[in-house]
Amino acid sequence: MNAPSSARQPHVSLRPSACPGLLRIVQALDGGICRIKLAGGSLTADQADAIATATERFAGGAIEATNRGNLQIRGISGEHSALIEPLLAAGLGPREAAGDDVRNLMLSPSAGVDPQMLFDARPLAAQLLQTLETTPRFHQLSAKFAVQLDAGEALAMLEHPHDLWLSALMLDGGPWLAFGLAGCPATDSPLGAVPLAQGHALVSAVLDRFLALARPDQARMRQLLEDCSPDVFVAGLDLPVRRDPLILQWRRPVQPCSHLGPYPQREAGLSAVGAAPPLGRLTPAMLRGVAHLSRTLGDGSLRMTPWQSLLLPNIAQPQVATVTAGLARLGLLCSAAEPLARLVACTGSAGCAKGLADTKGDAVHLATLLTSGAPASVHLSGCPRSCAMAHAAPATLLARAPGRYDLYLRDVREKGFGALRARDLTLKEAGTLLDARSRSPLDD
Known part of the structure; x- marks a missing residue:
């Protein structure tokens, strides 16, 4: 289905963003970046072909999978509309131009088919996306403001922080949605719960209240909560919310499984x-x-x-x-046993002016140095922004110069990447330390 003509022109946000979108191509060292926000991470085979063809014709040939289930094209040069038009024609654009930025709703990739799901999240997700895309008031949200809908699937990313997260649980013989603010269901307690039938109303109420309270410089929920406590925020929702101990003490069950x-x-x-x-x-x-x-x-x-x-x-x-x-x-x-499957790396100095090292190239080399006992995930970041990973990895190598990194290990007591364990390492030294960690925890 073709996108409506109103989606063919970019808009000016009340909270301007440097984040790329389909209609906002942002320049990087290796050319323009176009981010295609997918509905629940899904696309058809025909849409995938359209992305491949547009990349070949109008970009440098690099397509990136993002850590929120989207795709982005890198290395774009020349006339941007020539790349955007076929993507819109393939149905990859928003219903309205101003709705492109706010389509930040993450689902489990196994939504609707997961054996452990408590309900099929896709109908509610479609309703929420339509509201986000077509409600002018919600277009004031930052391009980074994000919502997660979790229906209890075993294959679910539960560690990414979101401005609003919703997680399914069974109460009174039916599905409910526990919810939290500025966090994630892996580690945070819910602030309350509503029946599944009230899920759409809850999201709308939270977004309305955020926009009513947030100053222009408070683009994210965590910034607002520095001035407004979570309890005060929830108390002001125009919606009955269940907040008894059964809800507030509930924790989202985690069932480890592989996405590969x-x-x-x-x-x-x-x-x-x-x-x-x-x-x-x-x-x-x-x-x-x-x-x-x-x-x-x-x-x-x-x-x-x-x-x-x-x-x-x-x-x-x-x-x-x-x-x-x-x-x-x-x-x-x-x-997951393949060495490169355990590594995450940002664009690095080859494509980003902020990158201090060629993280992609270094990751390929590091993969040859790690044994099968290395940490489940090693993140190479070219700068402190951590663009490639939305949460702290078990081990992070933060670039300080070409081929040299500081090593951090995840620690719930520390913000950011975790606890600093070694400075100014070569890749060989980093590989040795990471292998040592697999045999004897370094953070004891």
């Missing part, structure tokens, strides 16, 4: 298959190949994940091995 390889679905005989482009980067040929596999062996759809990977849903069990092999032939990583 086969993932059994709720319906017997079907599986999803997960794969990751090395260091989050797809070539147009990779994306087109994934689209072909989805079209011929799946249901013609694919889903991007917040682990900078993708998921092909609704694969018949006899075809799982064929799909997995096909993804591997395309150059994607299909097992």
